[in-house]
Amino acid sequence: MEFRQLHYFLKICNTLHFTKAAEELNIAQQPLSFQIHKLEEELGFKLFERTTRSVSITPAGKEFQKNIEKAFWYIKQGTDNGKMISEGKIGKLKIGYNSFIMSTTLTLAINDFKEQYPQVELELQELNSPNLENAALDGTIDVGVMGLIWENHKELNYLEIAEETSCVAIPKKWKITDNEYLELEQIKEQSFITYSPKTKTKSYQDFISTCHYLGFDPKIIQTAETDLAVLGLVASGLGVAFVPYCYKNIYCDLIDYKPIKNHKIPIKIDLVWNKKYLQPKAQNFIELLVKSSRNELDANHLSKIISPF
Structure with a gap:
């Protein structure tokens, strides 16, 4: 049984006329009759x-x-779905992200992605390094967006898409300064x-390394494993911390967020x-996020590290 025979059969079912079916199939009537008989x-x-x-x-x-x-409907459905999967237009995309990333470029990129690829289901999982x-290594997630990296594997x-400015989180009750910026000498x-x-x-x-770059050895009195834990300790008045400036609305009644004057401390x-x-x-998600994060897409660099299909 051949696929073309089934196609011929359905054409005759639709026309109920061998000559007309042969004309629509662009073949002679004799081979059509022969294939149906076979x-x-x-x-x-x-x-x-x-x-x-x-x-x-x-x-x-x-x-x-x-x-x-x-059967033909299922074949067509399978073909259409297979093509859409190959183009990244359907399926489930699993994204891992650092907690502070949601305050930066990721939120807008997700909205754009959902508009462009409405049939791709997004599954987001908050994960901190490592x-x-x-999760990227074992396939638990398809792609990650991160700013605080444990180590390079x-x-x-890894593809840098943006920078977020750091600042110093200070307990409000400390009253180190009323100015918008901190002087370097005020934090050493x-x-x-x-x-x-x-x-x-x-x-x-x-x-x-950042502290050494700024010219001092930090006096560390406490460490924590998560961003919120660091901020919670600052809010409790135990010390100061370098944090992404996008955290400025967290514990804002207990913490002042101030950049260091004349010193930009970026987080990649x-x-x-x-x-x-x-x-x-x-x-598709990577390309969209890169485009939304940069004024100019470094297409050559991106094409070198993204494997062709």
């Missing part, structure tokens, strides 16, 4: 009753027609709260995904 022999029952004046479908032919039409990188691709002797070196190794190292926001496999829907 199909009937293989099936073991007649599909059509033919006279010199008419063609009718047998009861067995009608049952066969009903099921073949269903759990986010591990050689099995992952402060007690600092930062991320745990065990669970956030790279973020801890970046903090130490990176996309991360497994080098071995990048699904089309994830590629």
Whole structure:
């Protein structure tokens, strides 16, 4: 049984005329009749009753027609869905993100993605480093958006898409300054709260490096494993902390958020995904987020690290 025979069969069912069916199929009537006869022999029952004046479908032919039409519908549905999956237009996209990313570029990118790809279901999971990188490695997430990185994995691709400015979170009751900015000398002797070196190794190292760049060794009195824990300790009056400026509305009745005058302390926001496999829907999300995060898309760089399909 061949696919073309079934196609010929359905065409005759629709026209009830061999000559007309042959014309619409752009073949001669004789090979059409031959293929239908061959199909009937293989099936073991007649599909059509033919006279010199008419063609009718047998009861067995009608049952066969009903099921073949269903089969053709499923084939078309499967073909359409397969094409949409290959283009990243349907399916489920699993995104991991650092907690503070929702206050930056990710929120707008998600809205844009949902408008452009309405049939892709989004599943977002808040993950802090290193759990986010591990989820990208084992396939729990398709792509991650992160700003606080534990360590770089050689099995992952990292793509910087934006920067977020850091500031110093200070307990309001400390009253270090009423100015909009902090002077560098005003923070050098402060007690600092930062991320745990065990669970956030790279973020801890970046903090130490930043302090050394600013010309002092930080006095660390407490470490914490999450962003909210760091802010909670600051709000409790235990110390100050370097945090993303987008946190400025968290505990704002208890914390002042102030940049350091003449010193920009950036936090890089990176996309991360497994080098071995990048699904089309994830590629679409990456390209959209890159475009929404930059004035100019570095297409050459992006094409080098995104695997072709």
